[in-house]
Amino acid sequence: MKARWWYVFTSVAILVFGLSTYLLIERNTSQELWGHLPLFQFSAFWIGIISVLCRKWKPSETRTKHLALSILSAALLSLGFPPFPTPILLFAGFVPLLFILDEHRKKGLSSLGSIFFFSFNTFLLWNIWTTYWVANTAYAAGIFANVVNSLLMTIPVLLYYFVIRRLGQNVGLVALATLWISFEFLHMRWELYWPWLTLGNGLSTLPGGIQWYEFSGALGGSLWILIINYLLFSYLQSPREKLSSSLPVFLWLIVPIMISQWIGWRSEMNGNPVNVVIVQPNFEPHYEKFHVPEEALLKRFVSLAETEVDDETDYLIFPETSFNRMDMDRIADHEAILQLRAFQDRYSNLKIVTGIAGYRWLTDPDEQQLPTTRILTDSYGQPAFVETYNCAVQISPDGTISEYYKALFVPGAEFFPFRKILFFFKPLVDKLGGTIAGYRTRTEFAVFESDSVVAAPAICYESIFGEFMSRFIGKDANVIFVMTNDGWWDNTAGHRQHALFGRLRAIELRRQIARAANMGTCSFIDEKGGIHEPTQYGVAQAVSGTIFTNDKVTFYARWGDFIGRLSLFISVLLILRSVMTRFVK
Secondary structure, three states: OHHHHHHHHHHHHHHHHHHHHHHHHHHHHHOOOOOHHHHHHHHHHHHHHHHHHHHHHOOOOOHHHHHHHHHHHHHHHHHHHOOOOOOHHHHHHOOOHHHHHHHHHHOOOOOHHHHHHHHHHHHHHHHHHHHHHHHHOOOHHHHHHHHHHHHHHHHHHHHHHHHHHHHOOHHHHHHHHHHHHHHHHOOOOOOOOOOHHHHHHHHHOOOOOOOOHHOOOHHHHHHHHHHHHHHHHHHHHHOOOOOOHHHHHHHHHHHHHHHHHHHHHHHHOOOEEEEEEEEEEOOOOOHHHHHHHHHHHHHHHHHHHOOOOOOOOOOOOOOOEEEEEEOOOOOHHHHHHHHHHHHHOOOOOOEEEEEEEEEEEEEOHHOOOOOOOEEEEEOOEEEEEEEEEEEEEEEOOOOOOOEOOOOOOOOOOOOOOOOOOHHHHHHHHHOOOOOOOOOOOOOOOEEEOOOOEEEEEEEEEHHHHHHHHHHHHHOOOOOOEEEOHHHHOOOOHHHHHHHHHHHHHHHOOOOOOEEOOOOOOOOOOOOOOOOEOOOOOOOEEEEEEEEEOOOOOHHHHHHHHHHHHHHHHHHHHHHHHHHHHOOOO
């Protein structure tokens, strides 16, 4: 890189990093949200590191070209991901990175360090530009999520390069698709699960083209994206040899959309209508929500509900953790529950579903030793053991209260993964806003039942796991209620992405969804992914709508992420075969 350009890039990076850091600290001191500041801070910091590395590199046209291609891949993947309405860019997002790997293979550049750097650069920029908002929840968790997820994403790329060097480019398409999907599949099934950037999630802005998710799930979308990326890469390698070589790219792009249109046209909803009111109370969660007196909370909830609830309303739904510090062993006597029952009695058949933050005092010595147990001191100076929950309850007209406990928590923000190994991070995590104790996960996996309705009560993060949500269908759920508190992320891409991902679950499971969010976006989602009555972020309001039950069990609901399991099996075979080439000709 020429000295003049190097000074420009470095100076701009330092300026942006310094200014964004200053504003971030100032807002934090003033108890204001950070908004998009982490995006600028993280981007400037990494660009500054790249500038330093470029200064140390020996002048190389190839290295500069590969850096540019690496950044281009990150830009295409980021601009193709929600909330941007350009999912078509995802179908070319891996192409620049594939050219880097191909040139390394052809020229015998066997430096894994170089391949790792360009891959990591692509994925780190993609993570920063797409999920920077995680830092608004907990700063340490945001840094951890962006860096570690990027490191994990380099693993399937390095394995792909290893396989094609051993077995040749002929297995390139199979290797890329199966290795990457295996990564996405496994990334949903360990303590560090973070499937937010699953490629198939990126097509949530294209509901008309992914109606076949009811068979494949979101991993089918990942497969579609990877196939077109590889075919486009193959075509661009020799575009002048045969014009017909562009035909596979065109067919793989168009035919799935045509099939989707046909599936969507044939889908019908003949279930029972359910009249639902959802409330968006708009309490800022960092500095307001958990410090507002319960009386004020109830007043806003009830006053908003009164604007929409009538005798025809079947369900009133409040967001995640709407009420706090509820003793789950005495929940029926809690003042908030008593007042909600009084409101409920004014209507003929109203059921109330709400998220709550609950707790239980533990007397069992075995339970007191669990890692999620918190030790407090009572008024006599004796230790008291308590566990906390993120859960939901349904208050039925007959007075019964059904409970559901959140099972999937956000790594870093709601629980600390691998706490036994990484115990030395506890002081840092506590100081920067995360948690190492976490919530207790109860074994009950409940649905909320009433009359002809069986509702799946998903809480926040759970709604982005397709196979997990299919467990509700196994318990005969015929509608889905999503309760979430997306205000943690401020008015950034985070809450928009989460709202859009809801339509993927609606398509996969063919269940209509009522989505209640603390600050937005509340909405109703039909079985084809159509979003109705969306609320405006940051505005307190209630909306009413009608959703319909459905008892159909889709192929995906029955078989789950079979594409991931098949990909994992093929990936293991490819890796074993590649290793064997060292010993067998």
